[in-house]
């Protein structure tokens with residue numbers, strides 16, 4: 001059984017004589033010793049190959065990001081919310097990388113990396129987010145930011161609904177699932193959540209102040225400052241940074257942030273692994 005497991009892992013075919021259990025004079029022990037040392041060599045060779053391939057994959061991903069640009073802009077068009085049965089011609093024309101909006105006789109064209117039309121699904125959006133998560137797991141800082149005026153679908157895209165999850169819960173699941181599969185590295189995650197609203201930053205994970213009235217939610221930290229460190233990275237002063245040991249905990253923190261979020265404004269979430277890799281929404 002043990003042997004089966006080892007063979008399954010490194011895919012090594014052993015000579016038939018090593019498998020015999022009736023060899024005289026300690027033949028079994030000697031045979032297995034040889035077997036173990038062969039397997040150990042195979043394992044260390046495979047590990048070093050895996051390290052080499054990982055390095056090459058990271059380099060390739062880095063080049064891809066350089067080619068595509070480290071900032072990618074997507075545009076998602078929300079389906080029109082009709083209050084009557086009258087069909088109104090959509091003012092928006094969508095192509096793969098272009099979007100044109102016509103209003104009061106004026107046409108405005110914009111080019112972005114990818115346009116998601118009215119029929120686009122949460123899966124379509126998350127498909128574009130996935131490579132960024134790979135980058136985060138490799139130790140790079142990444143940021144996904146939803147921006148738009150009220151009612152344009154930021155919350156829907158980022159949070160989604162319980163039966164149609166958005167980018168953030170999917171990203172958290174994806175990060176933890178990759179980390180669980182990768183037995184060659186150790187990952188540590190922390191999560192912080194920020195809301196940018198009316199020009200100020202709010203830490204959604206900071207302990208609440210006692211509300212004055214039961215019906216009024218206590219305020220969390222407001223007007224946090226964004227600072228640049230001497231190394232050029234950006235940090236938010238006094239931000240609660242919560243270590244997240246597992247997916248369950250990550251979801252708990254995420255839900256806590258969600259509950260405290262106001263109905264309008266941009267949500268910023270931050271999931272980090274190993275060094276400072278982050279996903280902001």
Ligand SMILES: Nc1ncnc2c1ncn2[C@@H]1O[C@H](COP(=O)(O)OP(=O)(O)OP(=O)(O)O)[C@@H](O)[C@H]1O
Nearest residue numbers: 078079149150151152153154155156157263264265
């Ligand atoms: N792609 C979509 N498909 C279906 N419904 C959508 C989509 N995008 C947004 N909606 C719906 O449109 C409404 C407004 O969306 P949402 O609350 O996400 O906007 P928002 O940008 O977060 O607004 P606010 O800034 O006010 O919080 C919601 O009822 C949401 O379910």
